[in-house]
Amino acid sequence: MSELKPLYDGLLQQRPVNLATLVANLAVVLPVLDVMDKVVFFIKDTDARYVLVNHSLVQRLGCKRAEDLLGQTSAQMFAAAQGNVYIEQDLQVLQQGVSITDKLELHVYNHGELGWCLTYKHPIYDVTGRIIGLMGVSLDLASDELNQTKASHKFGKIETHIREHLSEDIRVQTLADLIGMSVSQLERRLKKNFHMTPKQLIQKIRLEQAVQLLQADHAIADIALACGYTDHSAFTRQFKQMTGISPSQFKQTLQARSV
Secondary structure, three states: OOOHHHHHHHHHHHOOOOOOOOOOHHOOOOOHOOOOEEEEEEEOOOOOEEEEHHHHHHHHOOOOOOOHOOOOHHHHOOOOHHHHHHHHHHHHHHHOOOOOOEEEEEEEOOOEEEEEEEEEEEEEOOOOOEEEEEEEEEEOOOOOHHHHHHHHHHHHHHHHHHHHOOOOOOHHHHHHHOOOHHHHHHHHHHHHOOOOOOOHHHHHHHHHHHHHHHHHHOHHHHHHHHOOOOOOOOOOHHHHHOOOHHHHHHHHHHHHHOO
C-alpha cells in the first residue's frame, strides 16, 4: 500500500466535475496501476458498478479483460453471499460517506482460491461536494511478506505463540512481553513491516486454522473452540465478517468444488 499511498491520497483530494472526467484523467496512470501485482485498484459509480479497474482485479476474478468487469457490481462478480456483503460496504460509502480502511478480509474467489486482503474504500466528491462514486484499494496479502513472519526471529516467536495457544484468550500485552517490546512498539512494528495490527494478526491466524479444519470437515462447534472463539455463534459472526459467508456456506462451497 505504501507505494500507492501518495497517488491514492492525491486522487482522493481531487474534486472532479464528474466521474467520467476523473476516469478519463486516470488513463495516463492506469499502466502504473496495472503493474502493481499485489494491489487491486478500482473506481465505482453511484450504483456500485465498476467504471475503472486495474489488471490485478481482472486476474483476481479470473476474467480475461477489464471490459468484462466494467458496468458490473461486486454481487455479479463474486459468489452471491460474499458479493452482497461487498455491495453493503459500497452503499455505506456511497450513501453515508463512510470510509472503510484497513479491513482485513479473506476473499473466496470465483475460481475457488482463497486470498487475504486489506481493503480500503473511500467516497469520491465532485466540485459541489456531492458523492459521485467511490475509490478503492485491496492489498493482496496472500503472497506478501506478511505470510513470511518467520523471516524475522521476533515476529516468528509471536506467530508460533499464537498458533500454539489458539484455543486460549491471547492478549496483545503477552505478545509484546514475549519479544521485549511495549504494546505500542509492537503495533508500530507490525503495521510498518506486515501491514497489520497485532489483533488482526491473531484474527488472521485463527481464521487460517479454521479454514483448514473446515476443509477437513470438522464440526463447526469443535472448530470454534479449537480456534479460541467463545462459542459457535461468535465464530460464525467473525468468520462471516471477514469472508462475507458463514462457515456452513464455506463448507458448502468446498463440497460443490469437490463434486
